[in-house]
Amino acid sequence: MTSQELFHEAWRLAREVPSSTLPNPPVGAVLVKEGRILASGAHRGPGQPHAEIVALEEARRRGVDVRGAVLYCTLEPCCHTSPGKRTPPCVPRLIDEGIKEVWIGCADPNPEVAGQGAAQLSQAGVDVHWAPDQSLFQDLIREFRVGIVEHRSWVTLKWAQTLDGYAAAPDGSSQWITGLEARTEAHRLRARCQAVLVGAGTLRRDNPSLTVRHVEGQQPARVIWAGQQPLPETAQVFTDEWRDRTWILAQAGTVAWDQATRLTPGRRLAAATPAEVVRVLYEAGLGSVLVEGGPQILTAFYSQGVWDSLAVFQAPKLLGAGQKALFGTATSMADARELRVRQFSRLGFDLLWELERQGEGNDVHGTD
């Protein structure tokens, strides 16, 4: 296998981890000797062993000698111990096990690593090589990077709309714009995030369950961003079997703030702006959030620039009138914001646009 194929295998292992690994990055690792894979592994989240260690342990279980082996890993191996870190650093272990060569996808943006892992390996006589094109590996850890560098949650704004851009009809009805395949994919997006957020208006109007259905996957936290109005206390999110995974964002002095004491004890957070929301969610251990609406909430995040990714489901339907998911203040075509298409997916008769900011991230990918 070529170096590129081995890197791809490590990348694939990291990418196929089904749930969020946050606040840790997804990482894949492959151990190779004489062109053959000895063992491989992926990191599966906090408290779990790092990918390099998973691969080393697998090799040991199989009775394979790893001395002189080559390691491919999507992210720079770690070299730090710090308060709260639950696993020992990987670099000393790799040196102890006699790994002779390490190929690294990209540097760890964690300031406690940031090239020092690679440096320590070199100093110990290990041959260190970097991937010729790091973009694929940087893309893999985009959510982790936002957390470790900006100390905030990764934000995906999600909505469904008709071909002509309406997220709801004039009477507010919106069920269903898209078909079953698209709605199933929306559940997959939920399962990959640590939190799902809606405004209190959506709670009052739709009483959504905000659970993961139709797909295997973890149930994310449900976050209700309250305003000045009281919250509907009998809503599903406060009463169903997942009620202890519901959080309330509110401001002191509001009715909802006091309700939260009863409804979500220990899961009440103070926030008044999208920037505060993503900071307090991050501090609460919710490293990625899928913002599902309604339009006021989506527009607040979007217009204040507090977003990383858009997931727009679009159905081949025309309404001719209705309510938009986002509203803005553009005057001329020059005011249009250009987005980068990360991926298009066909979902039955519908389409999913996954979009990012222009000028950041990586090349356009496509599954179709």
Add this chain to the structure above:
Amino acid sequence: MTSQELFHEAWRLAREVPSSTLPNPPVGAVLVKEGRILASGAHRGPGQPHAEIVALEEARRRGVDVRGAVLYCTLEPCCHTSPGKRTPPCVPRLIDEGIKEVWIGCADPNPEVAGQGAAQLSQAGVDVHWAPDQSLFQDLIREFRVGIVEHRSWVTLKWAQTLDGYAAAPDGSSQWITGLEARTEAHRLRARCQAVLVGAGTLRRDNPSLTVRHVEGQQPARVIWAGQQPLPETAQVFTDEWRDRTWILAQAGTVAWDQATRLTPGRRLAAATPAEVVRVLYEAGLGSVLVEGGPQILTAFYSQGVWDSLAVFQAPKLLGAGQKALFGTATSMADARELRVRQFSRLGFDLLWELERQGEGNDVHGTD
């Protein structure tokens, strides 16, 4: 080669005819003997020989004996002579040439043929077989069918919009929503139609040339649908090198009606509604029309049900405010019109949705 492969070859020949064959259908034909293709051909438009004859003539040029050969053709061979028909009927020729077996993609919807071509072949002792799945062949002649059955032009409504469904910014600016690849494809759409139509408002605002540029292809007629206001007489469509391909639709008694006498002598048509427009265009020999705007015109055609196909270019841009291509009177989501996705195409960073009415036409195709 299998029967399916030979049918596919005939279909490909018909499909690759670069310009509109209207008022005739595109047709492809393949002559086969002992599993090998002897000759093939396609019909290229009015006054040109039919596909079967093109194939027979090619065989003759090559000195190939076609007696006992098998013919695959996408459409039922014709058997009629009628006033205005410039070519002799194909069925007697096929019989004379000793073709022993004919495979037909679908029946000719022309009431003068409509199964009689196949019947005459059978009566003469030719083995006639029909394609097991005729949908692909019916799809090929969808524009022809609308003409021969409904005596009107085929209508494609075309616009470009942002992700959030705006065809123009609040100040009316719309250049450019999409990138060069999408705009080039829009010229390809023009070259495949016999007419391009805009309202007089678009003429006053944008002064478009409505010509085919960036691609090889025929220049369609340019049709201006005038209203109550005078037409801008110095507009490009009335003054450039293609001015003798410009038509005016107007109502008697308006200023534009009188202007048309001077501006487009012999190319003035009376029409007050979309239904009248497609009837008079058809009678004028313009069998397909690409309606490019503006919103009033697009909405008139759409809301009155005078359309066959939509071509919607969409760019990954958000405006948040602006003007829509279509406006309607939906109240609830149940009022949404579901469309059939005929094809999605990626064009650079943009997307082209080609849509048809639900419940007509054929399966969803996709190039990507």
